[in-house]
Amino acid sequence: MPNTACILAIDQGTTGTTALLVDVAGNIVARGYQEFTQYYPHPGWVEHAPEEIWNATRQAIDALFGETVPNIIALGITNQRETTLIWDRQTGKPVYPAIVWQCRRTADRCTSLEKQGVAGEIKTKTGLVLDAYFSATKIAWILDNVNGARGQAERGELAFGTVDTWLLWKLTDGAVHKTDYTNAARTLLFNINTLSWDDTLLEIFNVPKAILPEVYPSANNFGTASFYRNFWLETFGKNICLDGIPIAGIAGDQQAALFGQLCTEPGMVKNTYGTGCFLMLNTGAEKIETETGLLTTLACSLDETPVYALEGSVFVAGAAVQWLRDGIQIIENAAETEAIASSIPDSGGVFVVPAFTGLGAPYWDADARGAILGLTRGSTRAQVIRATLESIAYQSADVVTAMVAAADLRIDRLRVDGGATVNDFLMQFQADILGIDVERPAHIESTGLGAAYLAGITAGMWNDIAELEAYRSAQATSADEVSTGRVFSPEIDRNERHQKLSQWKKAVQRVMSC
Known part of the structure; x- marks a missing residue:
């Protein structure tokens, strides 16, 4: 276990939680992971148990440590986006299981709203399409189907959050109800032009404003952890205390991966290769709207100045x-x-x-x-x-081509992460078919790194992006990272590519x- 300063990053995903310790050189020095159960109560429905998410997070953190805790100076959170939780502010108990982003139970409600002609206004304000994928109709479903929930929500007795907000609430022992721009931007309730909850959208989806969290930039002092020493002694038999550690960075998983790849300038693009592919292009201060199926969203920002991005998904990879x-x-x-x-x-x-x-x-x-x-x-x-x-x-390549056409930006490199990037054939063919370099970093867990970078910059571990980029370059040329970090350059000519x-x-x- 390192004695030097570290950032603790929580990467809460759809099937499990990963915890990382990241040192001052940007290296992952310890990793913990814990899966949790997926629930499918009806065809097309997907749920998680909020307390199981929390328990998996604690177990993942525990797996990082021996008998003592290293010098953790800040904590960052990244999470599965859109998944919807509502809990009682007084008791902290969820009123219903978390409705997962994959759940299609509110598809009919979205169709009904589309027939009302509101889809255009929704897209202009949120950058998103009207779909059950996002949080708004999930919130309304819980309020309308849990006995007494709507009345409680209107009285301010309930709290809504995406998974980051739930973890923040639990980490601070119920003291903090906040989220960041990137997660709020995936709810269909947040206006990405004004960076605020939108009253018109709240009316369209019939969601009371009283249940919503405060929203801040991704790099921000969100609160202070309250991990009680007795819990760790009684549960794991370890002398662990995380009390007083600032929670200094939060971002949705794909935006965290973009930041973890240090794609912080317009024209920089990343692709996360998993079950599907998630591509995101930084467009800077320019909010670009397209008709090609790309989503317009908010990327991570270090202050209140918005950073926009285009996002495209490949369903099957x-x-x-x-x-x-x-x-x-x-x-x-x-x-x-x-x-x-x-x-x-x-x-x-x-x-x-x-x-x-x-x-x-x-x-x-x-x-x-x-x-x-x-x-x-x-x-x-x-x-x-x-x-x-x-x-x-x-x-x-189809998505990258659509992004280039929409943004009118020159892309000369694709930064990649995710499990499939270990396949050298795939990475080489990706470079060939795009006609640009494909850069695989030394550490491909970019999502967790993004959360760590946000927290570390806020807490002063790193001064700026340039310092992180220097560490990234050093990792790419380090002898013990040769098997992972690599740049793949095109090896076929333009005619063959076309x-x-x-x-x-x-x-x-x-x-x-x-």
Whole structure:
């Protein structure tokens, strides 16, 4: 356990909580993780138990430590966005399970609101589409379906929060009810032009203002932790006390990853490769609205000056590799795909379009379905595997292309993170098909690092972004990080790139519903 100053970062995700200790050089020196249960009470419904989220967070933190705690100077939080919790301010007890971002129970309500003609105003004010994905209709559903909840909310007896706000409330023993710009911006209730809760939106969604948290920039002194020593002694048998540590940074997971990749200037873009892909482009002070299915949102800011971003999602990325393993069972594990794909010169004209749940940006075709195209008698298992990896890069390139067109910004590098980035074949093909460098950092847990960086800058561990960038550069050239940090440069020419992209677009057209 390090004796030097560290930042504690909590990365609360959809299936579990990760806790990281980050030292002054930006290195992850300890990691803890704890999963929790997913609940599916009805088809299309997804819930979490708020107390299980909190317990998993405490257990992840405990896994970091031995008998003593290092010199933690600040704490940062990043979280699954949109997931909705409401609790009693007096007792601190949730009135209903957390409704997860994936939950579709309020889809009909969104359709009804769209028929009322409010979608345009909502998008102008929030940068978002009217969808059950976001928090507003989830809040209203809880208030309308839990006996007495609406009356309590109107009297100011209940508190709403996304997961960051819930953890902040618990960490401060109920003393603080706050969130940051990036999380508020995913509720459909926050005006990203005025940086405030919007009365018109609250009226549209029938949400009382009294339940909403205060909103601040992502780098901010949100409160002070109140981890009681007795809890740790009784529960884990450890002499641990986090009382008095400032909670100095909060951001939604994708914005935290953007900051963790130090994409702090306009034109800088990151892609997180997980089950799907989440791409985010920093557009600086300019709020860009598009008609290509990209979302306009707020990125992390160090002060009250807004920083805007464009966000696009690929529905199926790593999930396509899981399908190769669990669905058609042609691989044993994800790791072997790199060697298999690299063992052949190309995919032999085979294209996999993994539209298992439709296509996301820039196509937005919910009725599209997946296909393997270009098969001949000579097609092989290796070609299907290679084409599946290539599909992840192609889909990401489609989103980057839409971002470039919308923002009119020059992009010369893609910064990447997430589990799938360990696949060198995928990263090289991504560079080839984009025609730009792809930079994989020494530490690919960019989401947690983003929370740590925000807290560390606020607390004075780091002076500015330039200092963090210097540490990042040092990590990339460090001998013990060679296997992880790497820049992939394009190895094919423009003509070959255009030919491949043209063939991909033809394949996509084949699976679209219209």
